[in-house]
Amino acid sequence: MDKMVDAKMDQLKAALNQSVSMIVNSYENMPWDNKEFYANYIAQTFYYVRHSTRMLATSAGRLSYEQQQNLHLRFLKHLGEEAGHEKLAINDLKALGYTLNDFKELNATRCFYEPQYFKIEHKDPLAIMGYILYLEVLAQNICPPLSKKLTALYGKKTATFLIVHGEEDPHHVEEAQKMLATLPPEALAIITENLEQSSFAFNLMMKEISDSVQLAKWKKAA
Structure with a gap:
């Protein structure tokens, strides 16, 4: 069993990297100096982040007391750590001079987070770890340099979401990796599948954000 777990962990790490x-x-080639692009990015971030605590609560409630109580408690702890983070995105948007009414929730954004509810309820409550791990390792890599760039462009008050997640998520990643090492191969396979799907959907979201800015430019020029 240990060899199977090690093999699945290797597959997960490879997919994550x-x-x-x-x-x-x-990310390096995205138009962060276009304020509307960044504002839309923050708006879409709000739209999916407001589901974080709900998805964690849904998952935690489906973990058994007999075999998964430690995981249940870990999810509840994480839920508390994520509470209110969507407000950071709203405040950043306000500091940029926009409101949520300026940006509708994109189709790709819904495609990013909505499948998580299905996976939790119909595949495995632990599937959510693929989504979480992808976002937290992504934040670990992009938040520090990106928040520095955006602070220089628009001011510190416009990048609080990125600053906070750049500081907190490395700790979350370390805890998540310890937890994953305790899971059976079947759960790790489902988590890896979800990680890859979440990555695909997140890329689609970023493309739709970029496309919506280009469309807005075209309409203004027409």
Whole structure:
């Protein structure tokens, strides 16, 4: 069993490294100096982050007392740590001079987070770890340099979401990796699948944000 767990952990780590490396490289070429692009990014961040505590609560409630109580308690702890983070995005948006009414929730944003509810309820409550791990390792890699760039462009009050997650998520990643090492191979396979799907959907969201800015430019020029 240990060899199977080790093999599944290796597959998960490989998928994680590939997924995060792909988006980190593309982040450097995104138009962060376009304020509307960044504001839309923050708005879409709000739309999916407001579900974080709800998804964790849904998952925690489906973990058994007999075999998974430690995981249940870990999810509740994480839930508390994530509470209110969507307000950071709203405040950043306000500091940029926008409100949520300026940006509708994109189709790709819904495609990013909505499947998590299905996976939790119909596949495995632990599937959510693929989504969480992807976002937290991504934040670990992109938040420090990106928040520095955006602070220089628009001021510190416009990047509080990124600053906070750049500081907190390395600790979350370390805890998540310890937890994953205790899981059976079947759960690790589902988590890896969700990580790869979440990466794919997140990339689609970033593309739709970029496309919506280009469309707005085209309409103004027409």
